[in-house]
Amino acid sequence: MDKLFCIKCGECCRKIPVNFNRNLIYRDGIQPLTEDFKEILSPVVKNGEITYCICKYLRENLCSNPNKPEICTNYPSSPFAYLPDGCVQAGNVFIESEKIKQRVRKLKEEIIDYNILVDTISNKFERNGLLKIIDRHKKFIEKYSEYGSNDW
Ligand code: SF4
Numbered sequence: 001m002d003k004l005f006c007i008k009c010g011e012c013c014r015k016i017p018v019n020f021n022r023n024l025i026y027r028d029g030i031q032p033l034t035e036d037f038k039e040i041l042s043p044v045v046k047n048g049e050i051t052y053c054i055c056k057y058l059r060e061n062l063c064s065n066p067n068k069p070e071i072c073t074n075y076p077s078s079p080f081a082y083l084p085d086g087c088v089q090a091g092n093v094f095i096e097s098e099k100i101k102q103r104v105r106k107l108k109e110e111i112i113d114y115n116i117l118v119d120t121i122s123n124k125f126e127r128n129g130l131l132k133i134i135d136r137h138k139k140f141i142e143k144y145s146e147y148g149s150n151d152w
């Protein structure tokens with residue numbers, strides 16, 4: 001994803017959404033919360049299951065962590081990255097997530113068409129070929145299920 005110049009507001013290190021019950025962090029997409037990362041977080045405010053945390057290494061809006069974890073180095077790289085309000089990357093992330101959503105919708109349409117075809121094809125080889133494509137499409141859709149792909 002093309003990244004815009006980060007304005008270094010520090011918000012993405014000041015309001016990190018975490019679900020401590022499920023050990024999940026909502027940062028570059030939904031990621032497992034590692035013990036190492038948990039140690040550098042300080043809870044600030046809780047909203048339902050989500051606790052917003054500040055990173056202990058945030059100094060004057062900049063990262064002071066000499067061993068910046070991988071979870072931070074490429075952020076935001078996921079089309080489903082969680083961004084704080086006002087982040088300049090929001091437009092890019094939105095565009096990338098829309099591309100994935102459009103792809104998922106197209107694959108769902110194709111699955112419907114192929115399922116109809118499967119019922120009409122008697123050739124076993126062609127039939128199996130279509131079933132494999134349907135399976136691949138479903139796997140792609142499933143990959144984004146945690147972001148709501150079943151409802152797109
Ligand atoms: S380690 Fe650095 S980049 Fe990562 S959350 Fe902390 S301050 Fe931000």
Ligand code: SF4
Nearest residue numbers: 006007009010012087
């Ligand atoms: S919130 Fe966005 S603009 Fe601000 S420091 Fe993080 S990535 Fe940069």
